[in-house]
Amino acid sequence: MNISVLLTVLVLLLLVTSVVAIALAVVALKRSQPGHARRASAMKGAASLPTDVDGLRAEVQALRVEVAEALRHLAVVRYDAFGDMGGHLSWSMALLDDGGNGVVLTSIHGRSEARTYAKNVAAWSCDQALSPEEEEAIKFAKAS
Known part of the structure; x- marks a missing residue:
């Protein structure tokens, strides 16, 4: 295999690894924010979800705010x-x-x-x- 091809492959692998690392860092940062704990507790069971329309609207709005930064x-x-x-x-x-x-x-x-x-x-x-x-x-x- 030509050395330039090998170097190119190595650089591309390094770049892909870097992109994955950035994505994982962003996910870790998002999970460390306070909104994640509330969302995680809400997903433990359907019983913790609001049963009224206003409560559901508030939950949907909170999810929209959280997803906007993804x-x-x-x-x-x-x-x-x-x-x-x-x-x-x-x-x-x-x-x-x-x-x-x-x-x-x-x-x-x-x-x-x-x-x-x-x-x-x-x-x-x-x-x-x-x-x-x-x-x-x-x-x-x-x-x-």
Whole structure:
């Protein structure tokens, strides 16, 4: 196996591992917040749920607030970063919540190296300059 192919595979595995670690960290952070304890106790049994309509509405509203901060909007855009290479090996991925807050990750694959970038996104925009592919990933995530 060619050394550059091996390095590319290793970099991609490292990137996937990093994304999984970020996702697990977000889940752990969400679980450590006070709303999780209330939700966990409510799920222990149907007897703990409110039986009146107003109580159920309040429960649904609380769940909506909690879910709004989840990274539910995801989009991946694959492309060729360089004209002399094919295969759409480069990509940009947006991971955002309902308010458009999150991160856009980009991996640029070249012949001899791959580079990975992460940019914070707040309210569907970024303070740093975005590539057209990153903007497209955010646009697709917003539509999802």
